Amino acid sequence: MSVKNNKHGFATKAIHVGEEPDFREGATGDVVVPIHLSTTFARKKVTEPTAGYEYTRSSNPTRKALESKLAALENATFGLAFSSGLAAESTILLSLLNPGDHIVAFDDLYGGTKRLFNQVFSKLGFEVTYVDATNTSLVKKAIQPNTKLVWIETPSNPLLKLSDINAISAITRMNNLILVVDNTFLSPYFQKPLALGADIVVHSSTKYIGGHSDVLGGAVLLNNAAYYERIHYHQNAVGAVLAPFDSYLTLRGIKTLAIRLEKHQENALQIAHYLEKHPKVSRVIYPGLESHPQHALAKKQTTGFGGVLSFEIKGTITDAENFLEKLTIFALAESLGGVESLIELPSLMTHSSVAKEVREQIGITDTLVRISVGIEDVADLTEDLEQALNS
Secondary structure (H helix, E strand, O other): OEOOOOOOOHHHHHHHOOOOOOOOOOOOOOOOOOOOOOOEOOOOEOOEOEOOEOEOOOOOHHHHHHHHHHHHHOOOOEEEEEOOHHHHHHHHHHHHOOOOOEEEEEOOOOHHHHHHHHHHHHHHOOEEEEEOOOOHHHHHHOOOOOEEEEEEEOOOOOOOOOOOHHHHHHHHHHOOOEEEEEOOOOHHHHOOHHHHOOOEEEEOOOOOOOOOOOOOOEEEEEOOHHHHHHHHHHHHHHOOEOOHHHHHHHHHHHOOHHHHHHHHHHHHHHHHHHHHOOOOEEEEEOOOOOOOOOHHHHHHHOOOOOOEEEEEEOOOHHHHHHHHHHOOOOEEOOOOOOOOOEEEOOOOOOOOOOOHHHHHHHOOOOOEEEEEOOOOOHHHHHHHHHHHHHO
């Protein structure tokens, strides 16, 4: 749907957009948008759907409220909500590409995205070239006559590499390509890819947007009306839409996004400094550290550094496993962005579907650990890491 009023601050929009009380006769003035569970909507006249609603897969009032809110937060004209991040990604590809088209993609992507590209869409005739998108010239060099789309995550997963969105968008515009940016790690609170030149922003709303590890979802945000119409058509035709109750949970999570992200970042920065000084840690990767090779770019194109960091412990993969299994507050689990702290070993968990030689080539070692820092008391989190590292 289209968002007409985008003048307010982030936290105000996070709470109010899409949930304005209805004071029309017969309405109840709900402060929180109701959960519309009906799968179908009756009409008085054969040719006139009631308020534009026919069938929940096509449109639903609760999902519409969420799509309005997401678009407002990303400063987008259009928003679409899906049943998962991968559903959102799949629908983008089905909507905008044809068999034989070529994608240039960041070599450090979420393992599920690579699996989607390599194992699913490759069978449909799509081609993908992976490059280190921290080097903008490599993106330009990888463009082929049949290239239609450039796909990046920034920061990337799990190595927290940054792509210069503005510089890459200049290349895609020059070559009439579509630039898709996965903004899951920073959320619209810390980064606005559309303002930096991206054509489409995609989220796993399961992560920071939902924020409580209890609702799966994905989102697509954009300004281009032609792209929107194609993706919206496929949203309905393919049917991977977000259910009304899940839309409600995501709406509820978004209301605290601003204050949650500030606490996530505050804790992550303290833990990153702690780990940098630990004798059993060989490297810490976090854009908020001056030691990060793209710290200057992070300060330039984002307003914050997020709550995810990675680090390498000294030793073997067995040492890494033993460390992870000694933790008591950090949950040994995949995913990220929830209020609770999560920790994982990408080589055996989120990126296990990526071939070992490919992982090693891009820098995902056997002892690389990824943390999604929650909003608990940071002293407790640090103490938990300390006892596990020293045990």
